[in-house]
Amino acid sequence: MCHIYASTDPERYECETKSVRLQGKVTSLRLEKEFWEVLDQLAYEQQLSRGQFISKLYNEVLLSKGEVPNLASLLRVACIVHLQLCAKPAARFA
Template identity: 40%
Template sequence: MAQSGKRTAGQGRWPGKQCVDPFTADFDMLQTQPVSRSVRLNGFSTCLRLEAVYWGILERIAAANQCSVSAVLSYVDREVHLRQGGVRNFSGLIRVICVAWLQQPPTSH
């Protein structure tokens, strides 16, 4: 998720209010397209459907951990079962993890 270009305050679609444009200069609507991938989570095959932007973030998380996206997903699946007893909406959990990771990226060692 590149954030090139400055976001400017100006008259947006909110009448009578100044707003900061939430769209980055290089915003690509293709990032909103859902992408389904077959993944193996701790030995079980399943299909995970996420918007393209989240697959990109997962690739960054995997690269930071020097592992595959499947390994990241398996780790999350295992940890959520150990910590919380599971989760009903795994796709939603992955989206939140991606956003949380971007909000507070790990420090470099």
């Protein structure tokens, strides 16, 4: 089983730093390429640019929680939740 994961192309988990504007300020985010791709998919599904999607998510979390202590972690978890929701129900509970 581990071979499936161990044979993953290293390019998929290379980190990339991208700039995003949040509340009028530019900040840098460092995520693995695979997460940037999922964020692009999420943004596309919402008919937003990646930056707009991240800004919208950031603002919604600020409104509901009062702070975003770790934006990169929030984005990674959002990607995983999205992938879990897209998975077949049987695969999630197997």
